[in-house]
Amino acid sequence: MKTAHGYSSGITETPVSACEAIQRAAREAMAAAAGAEHAHRRASLSEHRCELRVQITAFADLFCQWPTLERLDAVTLAFDAPSVEHVVRTLNCLSAMSFMLR
Structure with missing residues (x-):
């Protein structure tokens, strides 16, 4: 291990x-x-939760520098947001961050 x-x-x-x-x-x-x-289920009633699976662990390492992201496993991240708009905006920001490793 x-x-x-x-x-x-x-x-x-x-x-x-x-x-x-x-x-x-x-x-x-x-x-x-x-x-x-x-x-x-209880948390889902009050806010929006997004789970994101990235292509490589390097993206997870980079993205989890953002304090509100939670790392679920080597390539899966999650975060809660107050609205769908905030989910989309966060995903757009992560997409922009990904250029650092491409």
Whole structure:
């Protein structure tokens, strides 16, 4: 198992440590799964949530410098906005930021 620290860097763990981390994460994920869907539905009632999957982890690294973006996995981001207009404006800004890596 490796822990990413950016687009091209990371730390490799020992097999024993990796197994323990995977088991711990699986237990935590199962415990959180029941409440997560309910919380997501409740949040969706008051605002708009956008989930975005990017092409490469470098885009996720760059975009998550924006304080309101949440990183869900290596290439999936999410953010909440008060309106659809704000969702579109945020996506336009992320698109403009992407030129830095092209």
